[in-house]
Amino acid sequence: MNNGKPFHAGLMWFRRDLRLDDNPALLLALKNCAQVYTVFVFDRDILDPLPRADRRVEFIREALVELDGRLREAGHCAGGGGGLIVLHGSARRELPSLARRLGVQSVFASHDYEPDACARDAAVRGALADAGISLHTCKDHVIFERQELLTQTGKPFSVFTPYRNAWLRKLDGDDLQPCAIDDLTAALAPIPAELDRAVPALSEIDFLPTNLAKLAIGMGESGAQAQLADFLGRLDQYHQTRDFPAIKGPSYLGVHLRFGTVSIRRLVALAHVRAQTGSQGASVWLSELIWRDFYAQILANHPHVATGSFRPEYDAIRWEHGKRAQSLLSAWCEARTGYPIVDAAMLQLNQTGYMHNRLRMIAASFLAKDLGVDWRWGERYFAEKLNDFDLASNNGGWQWCSSSGCDAQPWFRIFNPVTQSEKFDPDGKFIRRYLPALAGLGGPCLHAPWTASEIELAAARVVLGRDYPEPLVKHDEARQATLDRYAVVKKKAGPGSG
Secondary structure, eight states: OBTTBSEEEEEEEESSOOOSTTOHHHHHHHHHEEEEEEEEEEEHHHHTTSOSSOHHHHHHHHHHHHHHHHHHHHHHHTTSOBOEEEEEEOHHHHHHHHHHHHTOSEEEEEOOOSHHHHHHHHHHHHHHHHTTOEEEEEOOSSSSOTTSSOOTTSOOOOSHHHHHHHHHHHOOGGGGOOOOOGGGGGGBOBOOGGGOOOOOOGGGGTOOOOSGGGGOOOOHHHHHHHHHHHHHTTGGGHHHHTTOTTSSOSOOOHHHHHHTSSOHHHHHHHHHHHHHTTOHHHHHHHHHHHHHHHHHHHHHHOGGGGTSOSSGGGGGOOOOOHHHHHHHHHHHHTTOSSOHHHHHHHHHHHHHSOOOHHHHHHHHHIIIIISOOOHHHHHHHHHHHOTTOOHHHHHHHHHHHHTOSTTOOOTTOOOOHHHHHHHHSTTOHHHHHHOGGGTTOOTHHHHOGGGSOHHHHHHTTOOBTTTBOOOSSOHHHHHHHHHHHGGGGTTTOOOOOO
């Protein structure tokens, strides 16, 4: 031991917490070690299946450049070292190997609740233990985790509203206390010369550049803070603007929460304070942040949702199959459904890696309940494309839309894509942004081009089937087919317990 600390040397393993501000695992390492090395592993077990041009990999890479600079500055200003070791390989092998090479006694990291991550951490823990090294993990990206909140019968919640009420009752100042490391950064250890290299370029880890830099989402801690500052000026109107994709209503902080370039505690503290002053926008935003915790605890307590329905009886549904199912899925992915709001949503996703939350519900409902395609297929597509993809939230959202999840939309409620379009993009601004071929259509015809007269189509210079697809399905017929399809669970699918 050195300086009264239990470990002479420790290793902080950054994963989905790519920041210095309010980082509990980093604080734990600095408090308990005389010297702290830091590392990030570009994990090939995660990266190899991804497309070679992936915005998330580029986002992570840019966040690491900033994180490395902040670590070096913090350490040097305190008279210590600092800097980020970046490795490329399987974390199961690279992390224990590095820990042995550095001679550390302990490794520190934040919790992860995804099944694959839990398996990885178990393997790393075992390999470290074989070398006499301990692994310490702590809560970070949620406020309440796993079974910190239980029903009166001692079970995890499966209905959101009582969960939210219990969450708010339990919340106190200690839950939101930020982790300050300013007095501890002298413990940041200098990187050994043979490991002191710049964060690798995308090409060095076999990836290609994307259009991420043109999307103005902001990267790293500084990008998150700029995004937050912009949103705080709009927060009080959030409840009025959040459902309209043509309006700058959302926080756009999803990708920063996903990769931890912003602290969830900071955001909840801001939302909670504003909500207590009477801001309805802040109250609604706080509820959205609580949904993240809700779905995270669902995944942690019911890991089977990663591959199947929360309610197993919904796995009995017979979805479209074979070539027809593949054809419907391809049309949905490629924005060829013939329903403008759905196609515009899919184009937004494909072109930017972002999809407005209201549109996520519309697009998901359309795939499962209009096209009759297994919701898991759509979930996988979102997982590939979304910049802010988070297994718990993505899975929870898809299961809500397909009615297979906890506290889900009732199976007999089916979004009408046309009325959703008319309600949430009333002037068609969003549709025209992504479907300029339809820009000349006005009124109801823009939301349902097949209802336009020949004169209206000619005036807008639109030929259905050439400039824009005919609709894949008729909604009324698709709705009845869905009701028939879901009849298999009609008697079994009651409301979830809370």
